Amino acid sequence: MQVVRGFLSRYGLILALAALPIFYGVKDLTGKHPSLAPLANNLVSGISNGSIWAMIAVGYTLVYGIIELINFAHGDVFMIGSFTSQAFWSLIGVTLATSTFGVIGGLLVTLVVAMVCCGTLNVMIERVAYRPLRNAPKLAPLITAVGFSFILQNVGLLWLGGSQASVDNLIHQGSKVFSIGGVVIHREDVLAVGLTVPLVIALTLFINQSRLGKAMRATAQDPEAARLMGINVDTTISMTFLLGGMLAGAAGLIYALYQTQVWFFQGFRGGLFAFTAAVMGGIGNIRGAVLGGIIIGCIQQISDNRIGPQWTDAIIFGYLIMIMVFRPQGLIGEETREAG
Amino acid sequence: MSRLDQLRNSLPPWWNRATAGVVIAFAIIFPLLFGQSSSFLDATTTALAYVVMALGLNIVVGFAGLLDLGYVAFFAFGAYTVGWFASSFYFKAHVHSFWLSAVAAHGPGIHLNFILLVIVAMVICAIAGVLIGLPTLRLRGDYIAIVTLGFGEIIRVFATNGDGIHIFGGTLTAGRQGIPVVDQPRPLPFIDSFNSLNLRPWYWTALVMVFIVLFCNVRLRDSRLGRAWIAIREDEVAAASMGVPLVRTKLLAYATGAAFGGMAGVFLGSYLTTVNSDQFQFGFSIFVLAMIILGGLGSIWGVVVGAMLLSYINKYFIPDVFDKVANSLHLGFQPSDLSFGIFGFLLVIIMLLRPEGLLPERRRQMELKEGVGADEALALEVSA
Numbered sequence: 001m002q003v004v005r006g007f008l009s010r011y012g013l014i015l016a017l018a019a020l021p022i023f024y025g026v027k028d029l030t031g032k033h034p035s036l037a038p039l040a041n042n043l044v045s046g047i048s049n050g051s052i053w054a055m056i057a058v059g060y061t062l063v064y065g066i067i068e069l070i071n072f073a074h075g076d077v078f079m080i081g082s083f084t085s086q087a088f089w090s091l092i093g094v095t096l097a098t099s100t101f102g103v104i105g106g107l108l109v110t111l112v113v114a115m116v117c118c119g120t121l122n123v124m125i126e127r128v129a130y131r132p133l134r135n136a137p138k139l140a141p142l143i144t145a146v147g148f149s150f151i152l153q154n155v156g157l158l159w160l161g162g163s164q165a166s167v168d169n170l171i172h173q174g175s176k177v178f179s180i181g182g183v184v185i186h187r188e189d190v191l192a193v194g195l196t197v198p199l200v201i202a203l204t205l206f207i208n209q210s211r212l213g214k215a216m217r218a219t220a221q222d223p224e225a226a227r228l229m230g231i232n233v234d235t236t237i238s239m240t241f242l243l244g245g246m247l248a249g250a251a252g253l254i255y256a257l258y259q260t261q262v263w264f265f266q267g268f269r270g271g272l273f274a275f276t277a278a279v280m281g282g283i284g285n286i287r288g289a290v291l292g293g294i295i296i297g298c299i300q301q302i303s304d305n306r307i308g309p310q311w312t313d314a315i316i317f318g319y320l321i322m323i324m325v326f327r328p329q330g331l332i333g334e335e336t337r338e339a340g
Numbered sequence: 341m342s343r344l345d346q347l348r349n350s351l352p353p354w355w356n357r358a359t360a361g362v363v364i365a366f367a368i369i370f371p372l373l374f375g376q377s378s379s380f381l382d383a384t385t386t387a388l389a390y391v392v393m394a395l396g397l398n399i400v401v402g403f404a405g406l407l408d409l410g411y412v413a414f415f416a417f418g419a420y421t422v423g424w425f426a427s428s429f430y431f432k433a434h435v436h437s438f439w440l441s442a443v444a445a446h447g448p449g450i451h452l453n454f455i456l457l458v459i460v461a462m463v464i465c466a467i468a469g470v471l472i473g474l475p476t477l478r479l480r481g482d483y484i485a486i487v488t489l490g491f492g493e494i495i496r497v498f499a500t501n502g503d504g505i506h507i508f509g510g511t512l513t514a515g516r517q518g519i520p521v522v523d524q525p526r527p528l529p530f531i532d533s534f535n536s537l538n539l540r541p542w543y544w545t546a547l548v549m550v551f552i553v554l555f556c557n558v559r560l561r562d563s564r565l566g567r568a569w570i571a572i573r574e575d576e577v578a579a580a581s582m583g584v585p586l587v588r589t590k591l592l593a594y595a596t597g598a599a600f601g602g603m604a605g606v607f608l609g610s611y612l613t614t615v616n617s618d619q620f621q622f623g624f625s626i627f628v629l630a631m632i633i634l635g636g637l638g639s640i641w642g643v644v645v646g647a648m649l650l651s652y653i654n655k656y657f658i659p660d661v662f663d664k665v666a667n668s669l670h671l672g673f674q675p676s677d678l679s680f681g682i683f684g685f686l687l688v689i690i691m692l693l694r695p696e697g698l699l700p701e702r703r704r705q706m707e708l709k710e711g712v713g714a715d716e717a718l719a720l721e722v723s724a
Contacts, residue, residue, distance in 0.1 A: 070482045129688055133695075138481050139407050140691050143633060146409070146626060147687030154681025268622070272493070275486065314497035317490035324487050325475040 013327045017295055017319070020302050037182030042301045048189035050297020051196035052258065055251035056274035057281070057289035058200060059122075059244030065284035066220045066240045067134070072145035073125055075271015076152035077245055081118045081252020082262040083159055086167040088113050096168050103170050107253070111195075114249035122245025123238050131234070149268070156264030164263040171257050188258045199250055200290055203243060207286070212239055220284070269313065273300065276320040282330025291331065367547055371540040381539045385611065387651035388546035389604050394631040394647035395553045395640065396600025401629070402638035402701075403566060404593035405573030407485040409625050410472065410492025414465045414598045416499055416620040418605015421461035423519035423615035425452045432509040441534075444523040454525035454545075454610065461602035469598025473591050492625055499617035518616025522609060542611055549607060550644075553600050557640050560596070569593055570638075570703070623680045627654070630683045633690055636697025645699055650686075654679055 025039050056078050063071045094106035129144040173188045207213035218226040219236045227233050255270070256262050277296045281288020296316060303312040323330070374381045393415065400408045423429055428449035435450040444451040452460065472491045476484040498505075502513030513519070527533040527541060534541045560566045568589045571579035580586050609615050627650070635646025690697065 068482075070486065129692070132692055136691075136695060139405070139485075140695055142407065142482050142485060143629070144688045144691045146629075147684040147691070150623070150626060150680050150684025151688070154684070157681070272489075279486075310501045311497065314494045317494050317497075320490045321475055321487055324479060324483055328479065328483065 009326065013323060013331065016322060017299070020299060020306075024302060024306055035182065039302075040183045042305055043298050044183060044185060044189060046298030046301035047294050048186075048192040048297070049258070049301060050277075050294035051192045051290075052251050052255050052293075053270065053274045053277050053296050054290040054293025055196055055199065055247045055254075056270060057277035057293045058203065058286055059248050060275050060278040061281070061283055061286060061289040062216075062240050062244045064278070066216060066237060067130070067223075068138075069130060069141050070145065070275065071122075071125075071130075071241075071244070072142065072271070073129075073148035073152055074122070074244065074248060075269075075274065076149045076156070076267035077118050077122050077125070078248040078252050078255070078270055078274075079156050079262075079264060079267025080121060080152060081114045081249035082256040082266065083156060083252075084117045084249070085110050085114045085253040085256050086165075086262060089168075089170070094168075094170065096170065107170065107257075111250060111253050114253045115246040116249070118249030118252065119242040119245035122241040122248070126238060126241040131237075149271075153264050153268065156267070160262065160264065162264070164261045166261050167256050169260045173258065173260055192254050192258055195250060195254055196290075199247060200286070203247065204286060206243070212236070216240055272320070273316055276316055276323070279320065279328070280323050280330055282332055285330065285332065288330055288332050364551075368544075371543045376538045376540060378539075381543060383652060383655040385539055385543045385546050386608075386655070387648050388543070388550050389607050389611065390628070390631065390651045391644050391647040392546070392549050392553050392604040392607070393601055393628050394635075394643050395550075395557050396597045396604065397628050398597075398632045398638065398640070398643045399557065399560070399569070399600070400593050400597035402632055402643065403561065403569040403573065404590060405569075406473075406476070406590065406593060407481065408488045408594075408597070409485045409622075409629070410488035410490070410495070411597075411601055411628055412620050412622065412624040413468065413472070413492045413495040414601030415605040415608065415624065416495050417465045417468055417598075418461040418602035418607075419609035419615045419619065420499070420513065420519075420605075421457055421464060421602070422522050422606050422609030423513070425450045425460060426454075426457055426523040426610070427451075427519055429514070429519045430508055430510045439526055441524055441526040444526075451523055454606075457606050457610075458603055461606045462599040465598040465602030465605075466595040469594040469596075470591050472598075473594030477587055477590060489622065489625075492620075492622060496617065496620045496622070499620050502617070513617060514615070515617055518614040520614050522613055522615065524613075525610065546607060546611075549603060553603070554640065554644070556596075556600075561640065565589065565592060573638075623683075626680065626687070627683055630687050632697075633687060634697060636700040638703075639697060639699050639701035642697050642699030642701070646697065649698075650683070 021039060021043070024042075025036060028035060028039055056075065059074050059077075060071060063069060063074070089106055089110045092106055092109065094103055094110070098106065125148055129148050130141045133141045133144060171187050171191055173186070175187055177185045177187055177190055179185065207216060215226065215231045215236045216239065218229065218231055219233055223233050226236070255266065273296050274293065277292030278289045279292070280295060281290070281292035283289075296319075299319065300312055300316060303309075303315045307315070370384070371381055393411070396414070397408065397411050400406050400411075426444070428447045430450055431448040433450050434448060435452075436445060437452045437456055439453040439455075440451055472488060476487050479487065499513050500515055503511045503515035503517065505512040524534040525541075525545070534545075561570075568579065568584045571582065571584055572586065572589060576586065612619075628647075631647040631650045632643045633646070634650060635644065636642030
């Protein structure tokens with residue numbers, strides 16, 4: 001009994017996460033045309049889609065790691081990132097008619113603009129809504145975060161209306177780059193993974209190597225002691241929000257190109273998915289957040305394609321609850337103070 | 341504040357009861373001052389139902405300090421109780437309880453009378469509340485908020501897609517279409533019948549519910565259980581070491597709060613005469629949360645005021661005033677589309693400027709003004 005319980009608490013979550021791909025893999029193999037290619041295709045788009053969630057999840061994890069706050073508005077910052085991106089590339093005149101180099105150059109500028117906008121927005125939210133409440137009861141900043149999430153959603157609603165808005169398919173999303181044995185890699189997969197990997201590596205390097213990164217880690221461990229050591233805690237926290245917001249902005253651009261449509265509600269849903277990813281990887285743990293994002297992306301793709309997109313939310317939130325209940329420290333995370 | 345206290349002390353001892361009596365009497369004759377189907381009566385009736393809901397959420401969030409962001413789930417359970425058990429939705433079944441209105445007594449489907457519905461919904465919601473509460477027992481603060489939010493969203497997904505789930509010779513819900521034509525309660529003698537042209541009996545029903553819930557709230561707050569809730573809110577570890585059973589106390593908070601939510605759900609389901617899944621958005625949870633935060637977390641009278649105010653703001657102020665301003669400025673949009681953004685703004689402003697709410701609870705005001713809680717939090721930070 002003890003053995004079973006120990007086994008379940010250690011590997012139960014992994015088993016539960018693996019259940020969907022294994023089930024459909026076995027189903028495909030025992031079907032009329034045994035092939036793993038459909039599942040592999042699901043997983044490929046899962047990884048690329050998941051890398052978007054991973055970037056948002058890193059923002060959650062950074063902020064939670066440093067001030068133990070669920071930045072509920074983070075998902076909506078990501079949504080604003082998408083909106084800013086599509087507005088900016090239309091503004092500088094990048095359309096379907098633009099040459100390839102023009103599109104690449106324009107999108108790189110857009111990426112920088114989206115990152116700067118979202119980073120600034122996130123810093124401003126922290127300044128207005130969280131900093132004054134730093135010594136208030138813990139639920140107070142969470143409530144203002146929810147409030148800001150609604151404000152941003154309504155900004156989005158005003159901006160582009162209540163339904164999905166199509167954006168130009170600038171990268172010719174859906175066209176094949178290459179394929180290996182029935183597994184097709186699309187352009188959007190290359191784009192998503194190709195942008196996420198360098199950005200997350202750059203972030204990890206920044207946190208591990210730079211002086212400010214060191215200050216961030218110190219503040220995360222103990223804000224009081226960090227202050228005593230001469231670290232400007234307020235600046236450090238602002239910096240964390242800036243980095244998180246920048247990643248959300250980049251994720252917003254990728255999402256707009258990837259899905260070729262944006263809408264005001266994407267932030268709420270994406271934010272919850274990414275939060276699930278962050279918790280799954282162990283909140284406060286950057287590598288964990290990336291891993292969690294990719295797992296969530298895969299589950300989402302399998303559920304969208306096999307079970308039905310209308311059930312995806314329920315499945316992801318079901319996993320969220322399961323993780324919270326059985327393994328609040330996440331798959332690979334260390335024990336957080338909250339879980340203890 | 342001290343001047344207000346002085347004033348309060350200088351009043352004669354019968355003052356409180358006299359005011360209460362006047363307020364109650366006014367509340368009872370209130371609908372007679374307006375037309376039978378006036379829109380103000382409609383707004384007030386809805387507002388009373390929201391008061392019931394807000395008082396329920398106040399038990400969970402205000403008393404026990406467990407931030408519940410999925411409260412809309414109980415509205416859904418209550419409303420679906422009406423949809424399932426008081427309409428011809430399951431037309432293959434023929435179940436009729438006693439004391440039904442003439443239409444309901446002869447139609448196909450399951451028909452329970454209003455009181456039974458309320459009881460059934462309260463039981464269902466209390467069970468659901470415990471089930472939602474169980475996984476959050478070991479968690480604290482913000483994690484509870486996310487888990488309850490997740491539950492609320494799962495319930496919404498099931499409500500929306502329930503038209504594809506076949507059970508008992510019908511479907512689970514009617515999705516976005518909505519379960520139409522739910523029963524009207526059978527009228528009491530001497531009181532007009534319930535229908536959409538005469539809102540007075542609806543109003544009185546809601547008023548009775550408010551009184552019941554208010555009574556329960558006041559008695560619970562001062563009871564052993566209520567003090568245990570507040571102790572948990574203030575300091576869980578200290579409460580546990582003083583012998584407060586955490587599991588039972590927390591689950592009772594969830595169950596009680598959920599039961600009141602279900603009660604309001606039954607009323608709103610019957611009153612709106614349809615149960616469709618679009619009513620159960622996450623925004624509704626925030627709407628109710630904004631009511632209790634506006635009024636003052638944990639303060640019963642504050643919550644009543646907050647709920648009434650926000651319902652009126654939602655019904656009149658935002659559509660009338662804001663839309664007029666927007667039109668006169670040629671802004672090109674209707675602010676009534678933005679009501680949830682406005683509630684979000686309200687949440688931020690209140691938390692920043694007056695976190696204790698309009699009519700604060702004494703204890704919470706002490707914490708916020710004199711920084712009792714803040715000092716403790718700091719001490720914990722340092723020691724951790």
